[in-house]
Amino acid sequence: MATFExxxxxxxxxxxxxLTDPNIWNDDVAKLFAKSDGIEELTDKHWAIVRxxxxxxxxxxxxxxxxxxxxxxxxxxxxxxxxxxLGPARGACKVAGLPKPDGCV
Amino acid sequence: MEKIDKEKRExxxxxxxxxxxxxxxxxxxxxxxxxxxxxxxxxxxxxxEAKYIPAKKIDLVSSIYRRYxxxxxxxxxxxxxxxxxxxxxxxxxxxxxxxxxxxCGRCVKHCSIGVDIPYIVKKGREMLATMDMVxxxxxxxxxxxxxxxxxxxxxxxxxxxTIKWMEExxxxxxxxxxxxxxxxxxxxxxxxxxxxxxxxxxPLSISAMAKVxxxxxxxxxxxxxxxxxTNYGFFNANMAEATxxxxxxxxxxxxxxxxxxxxxxxxxxxxANRWDGPNYLKKAYDFDTITAVELIGGYIRDGKIKxxxxxxxxxYTIHDPCNLVRNGGMLEELRFVVKSSVANFxxxxxxxxxxxxxxxxxxxxAMSEYNDRRxxxxxxxxxxxxxxxxxxxxxxCHNCVDQLLQLNHTYKLGVQIKTISEVVAxxxxxxxxx
Numbered sequence: 277m278a279t280f281e282x283x284x285x286x287x288x289x290x291x292x293x294x295l296t297d298p299n300i301w302n303d304d305v306a307k308l309f310a311k312s313d314g315i316e317e318l319t320d321k322h323w324a325i326v327r328x329x330x331x332x333x334x335x336x337x338x339x340x341x342x343x344x345x346x347x348x349x350x351x352x353x354x355x356x357x358x359x360x361x362l363g364p365a366r367g368a369c370k371v372a373g374l375p376k377p378d379g380c381v
Numbered sequence: 382m383e384k385i386d387k388e389k390r391e392x393x394x395x396x397x398x399x400x401x402x403x404x405x406x407x408x409x410x411x412x413x414x415x416x417x418x419x420x421x422x423x424x425x426x427x428x429x430e431a432k433y434i435p436a437k438k439i440d441l442v443s444s445i446y447r448r449y450x451x452x453x454x455x456x457x458x459x460x461x462x463x464x465x466x467x468x469x470x471x472x473x474x475x476x477x478x479x480x481x482x483x484x485c486g487r488c489v490k491h492c493s494i495g496v497d498i499p500y501i502v503k504k505g506r507e508m509l510a511t512m513d514m515v516x517x518x519x520x521x522x523x524x525x526x527x528x529x530x531x532x533x534x535x536x537x538x539x540x541x542x543t544i545k546w547m548e549e550x551x552x553x554x555x556x557x558x559x560x561x562x563x564x565x566x567x568x569x570x571x572x573x574x575x576x577x578x579x580x581x582x583x584p585l586s587i588s589a590m591a592k593v594x595x596x597x598x599x600x601x602x603x604x605x606x607x608x609x610x611t612n613y614g615f616f617n618a619n620m621a622e623a624t625x626x627x628x629x630x631x632x633x634x635x636x637x638x639x640x641x642x643x644x645x646x647x648x649x650x651x652x653a654n655r656w657d658g659p660n661y662l663k664k665a666y667d668f669d670t671i672t673a674v675e676l677i678g679g680y681i682r683d684g685k686i687k688x689x690x691x692x693x694x695x696x697y698t699i700h701d702p703c704n705l706v707r708n709g710g711m712l713e714e715l716r717f718v719v720k721s722s723v724a725n726f727x728x729x730x731x732x733x734x735x736x737x738x739x740x741x742x743x744x745x746x747a748m749s750e751y752n753d754r755r756x757x758x759x760x761x762x763x764x765x766x767x768x769x770x771x772x773x774x775x776x777x778c779h780n781c782v783d784q785l786l787q788l789n790h791t792y793k794l795g796v797q798i799k800t801i802s803e804v805v806a807x808x809x810x811x812x813x814x815x
């Protein structure tokens with residue numbers, strides 16, 4: 277099991293750096309993970325994306341479609357890619373504490 | 382260490398005992414240990430450890446072959462470097478064959494006698510799959526495809542919702558109700574396929590392709606159930622699963638009576654469907670199978686679409702997906718399409734058939750277990766890109782796109798990564814006929 281250390285805190289993560297136990301996730305974890313990806317501060321737009329990903333995961337057990345993220349947040353596709361340069365999966369889902377989605381992501 | 386089930390182990394060894402596969406026997410016995418493959422492999426170049434030399438990786442399989450299938454190996458194994466297929470050997474095989482090879486085939490081009498190294502790697506993976514030893518994350522991707530029809534487990538209703546959304550946007554952009562993204566339509570010329578990461582997270586490549594098909598006035602459809610061009614059974618090497626996934630697509634084309642299967646921008650998916658599919662199903666396909674690159678190339682040549690290169694002004698370069706170029710013959714066609722679409726183009730070094738893998742092939746992108754290695758070997762690709770000075774990297778493979786996105790971030794390249802349909806769509810001159 278890999279670990280990931282940021283600002284003195286240690287998290288258990290998979291090889292791709294996704295949180296092993298999604299249940300230990302909270303806002304502080306999100307901030308730390310975002311920082312390590314080069315996002316110094318999570319703006320309201322970032323949080324809107326993270327919240328919808330998180331609630332979809334808690335309800336359905338997986339990441340939402342990008343369609344749902346756009347619909348629920350009112351953000352444009354390109355804005356989402358700009359807010360999370362690593363993309364919705366490796367960027368946003370990781371900050372939201374989800375396991376890595378399957379497939380070519 | 383995982384215990385190997387005896388019966389399954391026998392089945393795995395049986396894969397090497399087959400007398401009917403002359404290619405396998407030849408290639409298992411041909412390596413002359415010249416070492417030329419070492420310098421061709423991203424893993425060895427990066428890590429400089431002997432275990433990453435391609436010849437060393439496939440010798441694991443050959444040593445098992447010698448142990449169980451040759452007289453010398455059966456009687457004096459130590460003398461001929463014949464090895465038991467035990468737990469520690471299996472561990473080594475998992476690490477070398479799943480974890481240290483993208484099956485890119487660059488070593489084959491440099492091999493002094495042309496040993497098909499990825500073929501042996503795949504046979505080794507097949508042995509591991511027979512013993513239920515596929516890395517967990519890779520198996521999860523195959524399971525999703527088997528259980529849901531696509532490798533990301535997207536429910537049909539959510540897929541349809543996304544396609545309708547992209548269609549509305551396209552109709553809006555084109556100001557034409559005919560700018561459609563048809564679903565489940567019968568008797569169309571083109572049955573188009575996607576990588577599930579497009580509808581799930583990156584749908585702009587769907588609307589880009591739809592725009593090209595609209596401009597060409599193509600007769601086409603997507604299936605709402607089996608649209609997935611990937612076949613991760615090609616990577617986990619579980620033949621029954623690879624066959625099932627290929628069969629789902631084959632049956633769906635027949636159901637919708639599509640004339641041509643157009644393989645969306647996916648390297649391994651193109652290879653697995655076009656070349657391996659008929660072998661999995663043991664029958665010739667009764668429909669044409671071509672890639673999106675060739676479809677677009679044909680449109681340009683036949684004057685069905687008109688492009689204005691000056692709309693793509695930045696400096697562009699190509700990353701060659703291994704399974705489309707080195708292993709798929711798409712070298713010239715890819716360049717024809719790119720050079721027809723962009724004003725400024727530069728090759729990376731090396732390029733084409735000798736290009737390096739993105740580092741995420743062979744299922745590596747799906748295997749979290751080996752993430753560190755994937756990003757490490759990717760530095761070779763990052764350096765290639767940086768040296769071109771290009772601002773945009775074009776690659777007709779969504780798997781490569783994802784690896785390049787990560788390399789772009791990790792190595793701070795500051796480039797854009799685009800699929801071929803996105804670049805072509807950006808250069809389109811739309812001529813309204815009504």
